[in-house]
Amino acid sequence: MVKVIYKNSEFQVPGNTSPRKIIVRLGLNPESTLATRSGKLISLETSIGQQDEIKLISVVSGG
């Protein structure tokens, strides 16, 4: 399972996926979300393996 961190919450999702698929699965918008793995920015199309840990970052600010 892939460990996903988003806004102080943790989720487990099945591996062999991509950040884009995880973002959509969590009901977020890929246009307002970035992903990092081991602190490095990765494109939303990057292949994510079973043991990976990724962090999703919301980019929206303002009001």
Add this chain to the structure above:
Amino acid sequence: MSGYSCRKCGEACAINMRQHRLALCENDFIEWVRKHTAEFIAKHRMIEPDDRVLVAVSGGKDSLALWSILLDLGFRADGLHIDLGIEGGNGYSERSRQYARRFADGISPGTVLHILNVRDIYGKSVPELARKGVRGRKKFCSACGLVKRHEMNRTARELGYTVLVTGHNLDDEAAVLLGNVLHWETEYMARQLPVLQGNDSGLIKRAKPFARFYERETAAYAIVSGIDYMPDECPFSHGATSLGYKEILNSMENQSPGTKLKFYFEFLRAKKKGLLQGYTPAELRQCGKCGEVTGSSGLCAFCRLIERARLP
């Protein structure tokens, strides 16, 4: 599927910008953002060589990334942080100030971060001012924006800066445009530009060098450059209309890459060709009380807000 490769060097891609059909690695993305910031500044004549620049620095990703790039590009750019006095359960303003301060401590000597505290100057924080004002009762963000615009211009004018730059990105601009179109606010649309010239009444030239970048690009730049920015949204922004507009635009962008880019830049192009001709912005004069520029015939909106807040 291993993901895209950088179009320039073939390394692993860090960001894929679908609206440009461009995938780049970290290093080439940093170069791309710097190059396009410099080109956008030059194209719109935002900053001239002898200008003294004041950057509005909230502590968030956009303003810190912008300040960093302006300094890298060799501009004389100091920062201005406005402490709004927002607590929000997690010391929002105090933490924002700390992010701005830490960033400023790490940049070139001789570069100044001015810190201004609204409560120290006016006796009340922005939430307190907003609660008392008509604007604030209806729209906190509107009162906050009014205070920031007033204080940014006043500070720039009093300290002799010639250009005031803000970190507004294309998502910010597209959201404002969508709101203006939905309400046919033609006068606001007429003055929505990446650069607004100053005038003799004391209006300082304002520029938005990031208005050509999507918000995910400015955030990506901050991340890959190692900029430690305030990650939290303002506690008062939940449910804000502008965030709703951003969400709508991002849903459309997800379905059709390039929607936001076309919406904003085709608007600017159409305006250049004569759209909104005749919709001239209100004539500006100086407020009799604070001396700042205003379109009102009496006190400016900021002074009216302060007066209401002082009423029992």
